[in-house]
Amino acid sequence: MGEDTESPKINHTFLRDYVTEADVISTVEFNHTGDLLATGDKGGRVVIFQRETESKGELEEVGETGDSGEYNVYSTFQSHEPDFDYLKSLEIEEKINKIRWLPQQNAAHFLLSTNDKTIKLWKVSERDKRPEGYNLKDEGGRLKDNSTITSLQVPVLKPTDLMVEVRPRRVFSNGHTYHVNSISVNSDGETYLSADDLRINMWHLGITDRSFNIVDIKPANMEDLTEVITAAEFHPHHCHLFVYSSSKGTLRLCDMRASALCDRHAKLFEEPEDPGSRSFFSEIISSVSDVKFSHSGRYLLTRDYLTAKVWDLNMDKGPVETYQVHEYLRSKLCSLYENDCIFDKFECVWNSSDSVIMTGAYNSFFRMFDRETGRGVTLEAWRESSKPRAVLRTRRVYNGGKRRRGDVGVDSLDFTKKILHMAWHPSENIIAIAATNNLYIFQDRINPETQLQ
Amino acid sequence: MFPKGTKRKFSDSGEEPVSSGDQVPAAPSVATRSLTSSYSLQRQSLLDMSLIKLQLCHMLVEPNLCRSVLIANTVRQIQEEMTQDGTWQIMTQALAAAQCPTDRLVATEVLCRQTDAAAQAGQSPKPFSVGGLEEGYHAEEVVMEGDVETEVTMSTLAPVSPQLSSASYLAGPFVMGPCWDEDEEEEEEEEEEEDGECEEDEEDDSEDCVSEGEEADRDHLSPDSRTGEQVFGTFEIKHPAPPPDPALEELFSDVDPSYYDLDTVLTGMQSAPKMGPYDLLESLSSHGPTALSSSSSCRSDLNELDHIMEIIVGS
Numbered sequence: 001m002g003e004d005t006e007s008p009k010i011n012h013t014f015l016r017d018y019v020t021e022a023d024v025i026s027t028v029e030f031n032h033t034g035d036l037l038a039t040g041d042k043g044g045r046v047v048i049f050q051r052e053t054e055s056k057g058e059l060e061e062v063g064e065t066g067d068s069g070e071y072n073v074y075s076t077f078q079s080h081e082p083d084f085d086y087l088k089s090l091e092i093e094e095k096i097n098k099i100r101w102l103p104q105q106n107a108a109h110f111l112l113s114t115n116d117k118t119i120k121l122w123k124v125s126e127r128d129k130r131p132e133g134y135n136l137k138d139e140g141g142r143l144k145d146n147s148t149i150t151s152l153q154v155p156v157l158k159p160t161d162l163m164v165e166v167r168p169r170r171v172f173s174n175g176h177t178y179h180v181n182s183i184s185v186n187s188d189g190e191t192y193l194s195a196d197d198l199r200i201n202m203w204h205l206g207i208t209d210r211s212f213n214i215v216d217i218k219p220a221n222m223e224d225l226t227e228v229i230t231a232a233e234f235h236p237h238h239c240h241l242f243v244y245s246s247s248k249g250t251l252r253l254c255d256m257r258a259s260a261l262c263d264r265h266a267k268l269f270e271e272p273e274d275p276g277s278r279s280f281f282s283e284i285i286s287s288v289s290d291v292k293f294s295h296s297g298r299y300l301l302t303r304d305y306l307t308a309k310v311w312d313l314n315m316d317k318g319p320v321e322t323y324q325v326h327e328y329l330r331s332k333l334c335s336l337y338e339n340d341c342i343f344d345k346f347e348c349v350w351n352s353s354d355s356v357i358m359t360g361a362y363n364s365f366f367r368m369f370d371r372e373t374g375r376g377v378t379l380e381a382w383r384e385s386s387k388p389r390a391v392l393r394t395r396r397v398y399n400g401g402k403r404r405r406g407d408v409g410v411d412s413l414d415f416t417k418k419i420l421h422m423a424w425h426p427s428e429n430i431i432a433i434a435a436t437n438n439l440y441i442f443q444d445r446i447n448p449e450t451q452l453q
Numbered sequence: 454m455f456p457k458g459t460k461r462k463f464s465d466s467g468e469e470p471v472s473s474g475d476q477v478p479a480a481p482s483v484a485t486r487s488l489t490s491s492y493s494l495q496r497q498s499l500l501d502m503s504l505i506k507l508q509l510c511h512m513l514v515e516p517n518l519c520r521s522v523l524i525a526n527t528v529r530q531i532q533e534e535m536t537q538d539g540t541w542q543i544m545t546q547a548l549a550a551a552q553c554p555t556d557r558l559v560a561t562e563v564l565c566r567q568t569d570a571a572a573q574a575g576q577s578p579k580p581f582s583v584g585g586l587e588e589g590y591h592a593e594e595v596v597m598e599g600d601v602e603t604e605v606t607m608s609t610l611a612p613v614s615p616q617l618s619s620a621s622y623l624a625g626p627f628v629m630g631p632c633w634d635e636d637e638e639e640e641e642e643e644e645e646e647e648d649g650e651c652e653e654d655e656e657d658d659s660e661d662c663v664s665e666g667e668e669a670d671r672d673h674l675s676p677d678s679r680t681g682e683q684v685f686g687t688f689e690i691k692h693p694a695p696p697p698d699p700a701l702e703e704l705f706s707d708v709d710p711s712y713y714d715l716d717t718v719l720t721g722m723q724s725a726p727k728m729g730p731y732d733l734l735e736s737l738s739s740h741g742p743t744a745l746s747s748s749s750s751c752r753s754d755l756n757e758l759d760h761i762m763e764i765i766v767g768s
Contacts, residue, residue, distance in 0.1 A: 090515050116515075178518055197518040226526055228519045247519050280499055280530060284523045338502060343520045 025434035027421055031101035031109060034425040036124075037071055037432055038111055039439055040096025044081055046113055048124065049439075050074035071441055075124060075164040080115040092117050098183050100192070102205070110169070112192060116179040119194055121170035121205060129157040175201050175211045182232045188239040195232035195244060198225075202256075214262045215244060215254065230345070231291045238297065241266075249286030249304060251311065269300070269311050271318040281333040281342065289345035294354040295426075301357055303348040306330060308359045308369065323369045323376060326361050328399040328410045341415050349424045349431075360419030363408060364435050365395060381419060381433045381440040392442060493540065496531055503528045 023041040030037050037049040052069035083092035094115055102110040108125040133155040138144050178196035185192045193202050193214070200215035215232075219225055228247045235241035240256045252265035273282065285305035292301045300311040302319075306327060309319035325346075329336060336342040341362075348359040360366045364382040369375070378395045398407035421434040429444035503524050535541040 088515070179515070225522060226529075228522050230519060247523055280496075280527055283526055283530070287519070287523060334499070337499075340506075340520075343517070343523065 024436050025421060025439060026095050027097060027099050028423040028432045028434045028439070029099045029101060029111075030423050030425050030432065031111075032103050032426060034427055034430065036074065036101070036109060037423070037441075038099045038101065039432075039434065040079065040099050040113055041437075042093075042095040044079055044094030044096060044115065045076060046079045046096060046099065046111075046122070047076045048074045075166055077122070077166040079113045079120060079122065080118065083117070097180060100183050100185050102185055103189060105189075112183050112185065114180050114183050114194065117173070117176055119172040119175070119180065119183060119203070120168050121172070122166055123169045124164065124166050127163045127165060128159055128161070130160050131155045132158045170205065170208050172203055172208050172211070175203070181230060184233040184242070186234045186239050187237055191239075193232060193234060193242060195229050197228040200229065200232050200242075200244060212260075214256060214260075216261065216263060230288050233291055233293055236293050236295060236297045243291055243293070243300060245288035245291040245302060247287040248283060249288055251288065251291060251300060251302065253313065267313075267316050269316045271309070279333070281337060284337070284342055285333065290347045292348060292350060294350050295352065296354055299354065301348050301350055303346050303359050305342060305344075305346075308348050308357055308367075310357065310371065321371060321374070323357070323367075323374075325359055325367050326397070328397055332410070336415075339415065341418075344418055345420060346418075347421055349422055351424050351429065352427045358422060358424060358431065360422060360433070362415050362418050363413040364417040364419060365397075366419045366422065366433055379442075381435045381438075382417070383438065496534070500528060500531045503531070
């Protein structure tokens with residue numbers, strides 16, 4: 001992992017991969033400055049990476065601006081342990097479903113991590129100094145003999161090796177009967193929401209024994225259950241607005257000022273179904289697996305099984321943009337239903353300027369779409385086919401037509417290699433891709449801070 | 454895969470369901486759709502697959518509710534379409550015809566006690582619904598011992614006849630165990646001891662969501678239909694529960710096994726002479742999509758199944 005500074009000749013995207021010790025990564029999230037990157041895995045562990053800052057001298061030499069550092073492990077801790085629900089005789093997985101950073105307010109960093117049932121607030125702080133020169137204790141901490149104290153001294157802080165301490169500050173438990181799929185920190189900096197399959201709760205970061213239920217779609221008779229909540233997020237700027245998506249492909253924008261229980265949406269976003277393409281799988285592939293507000297707060301990005309869609313908050317009749325992620329799978333839906341791949345939940349992300357969207361696919365492929373041109377590119381997160389610092393070449397899936405060298409046939413796609421989780425740096429063109437137990441970090445060196453071309 | 458409303462070319466029924474399904478055949482109009490055996494076959498296999506998926510939720514960890522809901526909706530959609538086609542009616546009529554009078558009376562009486570009002574509400578079948586155990590929902594399961602082996606046996610028999618597997622697994626999802634609804638607060642006045650036993654007996658087995666049944670139910674049925682009933686070993690028959698024990702209720706108030714509303718499925722067949730759940734098995738096998746196995750071969754499959762069931766139950 002210790003890479004030296006790159007030579008000035010290589011100024012394209014470069015590839016680096018970090019192999020985590022064990023287990024499959026289940027969530028990836030940059031903090032608000034992008035200096036820290038947190039990953040959660042199925043074993044309940046959280047690994048935080050920190051971006052190394054290069055010295056100024058090197059940067060000026062290369063002619064680049066800004067941080068070009070790599071990400072190294074900063075801290076690792078066990079967030080959740082496996083649990084057991086004795087009443088139902090069922091295990092509660094320790095898998096980290098989501099991590100969300102709080103905006104930084106002081107020297108310490110705070111993040112929320114959640115498994116299926118319990119959300120925890122962790123404080124990550126550094127300690128690189130220790131006091132020395134106590135009057136009553138010696139260096140080893142033993143009490144001094146009073147007779148040896150002849151003068152008064154003021155203890156001073158001396159630098160020591162950097163120590164990163166992670167401590168749980170809050171545990172928000174017993175708020176959810178069903179599996180928590182989303183958490184989202186509010187722009188007010190004081191509250192956050194947690195959503196499970198049927199309910200959304202709002203918590204105050206300081207209060208752990210109570211939460212406020214703001215959405216409840218559980219029917220009185222569970223036999224009537226036909227729709228579940230799949231994702232939820234607060235608006236980035238308006239602390240009273242949040243959106244949640246459903247398994248039927250609908251988005252609901254809710255305003256907490258309207259009523260205490262936001263079962264009735266302020267706006268319903270739904271694309272009318274195309275009767276010509278209806279099949280038995282129509283509903284399943286319309287289920288929204290992820291929803292993200294744009295940084296501007298004007299748009300919504302959703303991901304369903306075959307497409308990624310951009311919605312304008314001001315228009316609820318349908319998406320303003322639709323991107324085909326892997327349309328070649330449409331004729332394979334029956335097989336994908338059989339092997340359960342049709343239920344895979346892919347995430348989607350915006351870039352910092354909301355001009356590019358990115359989402360994952362199979363065979364270690366992930367896709368980026370430029371919103372202005374509408375064009376998409378397929379990239380691969382696979383160690384064998386790229387070396388560190390190599391240019392990431394685009395891939396293509398061959399589905400009839402002219403076949404080029406390097407194309408991958410639809411039938412040779414590896415459906416076990418799925419890119420479900422990813423994150424985009426908040427201000428730069430750096431992306432983090434989770435591929436089972438590997439974490440890939442890609443950087444655009446040509447345009448570190450402008451949109452991808 | 455099965456688009457509706459557009460003309461469909463005839464495809465060979467000998468085609469393998471999955472691959473032919475992966476093409477995009479246009480579906481015929483409602484009237485002619487049922488006549489296309491290939492489409493029916495594909496739909497049937499999809500139904501089988503869905504029911505298997507619903508049944509095989511492993512119970513170590515709570516299963517994914519979203520996935521279960523989506524599969525259940527798919528099953529419901531297929532059922533609705535089959536009802537429109539009249540295929541469902543054909544099945545139920547065959548069931549009724551094949552059914553022994555005695556059993557039918559008992560079974561239907563038991564089945565319809567709860568849902569007569571709903572059935573009379575409309576002739577159209579109630580949609581297949583996935584349910585948790587809620588208030589007013591009275592359930593009693595008829596289960597035999599060794600239900601674990603039962604499930605395994607049925608699954609191995611699945612390849613024998615798709616109709617058979619469909620029917621046998623129709624019962625499966627009806628006993629999901631506490632994998633659906635886990636609500637703590639309300640209902641559960643119908644909570645019964647079986648549920649408690651289910652919880653206590655639960656191990657690492659998905660089939661453990663089946664709870665021990667009452668001997669009395671088995672006695673209701675004549676020996677002939679018993680094997681059929683045993684095939685639906687995990688099938689649940691609803692009838693008003695005895696006055697619940699408040700202490701037990703409270704104890705198991707969290708426990709909320711979910712059962713599919715087989716009742717409403719069968720309610721949809723009320724237009725035909727009423728029949729019991731095990732009729733579904735026979736009717737599906739003998740009146741499934743045409744151009745497939747004949748009744749006799751399915752009968753032999755049935756006999757084989759019955760035989761195995763008997764061995765397992767040790768009757």
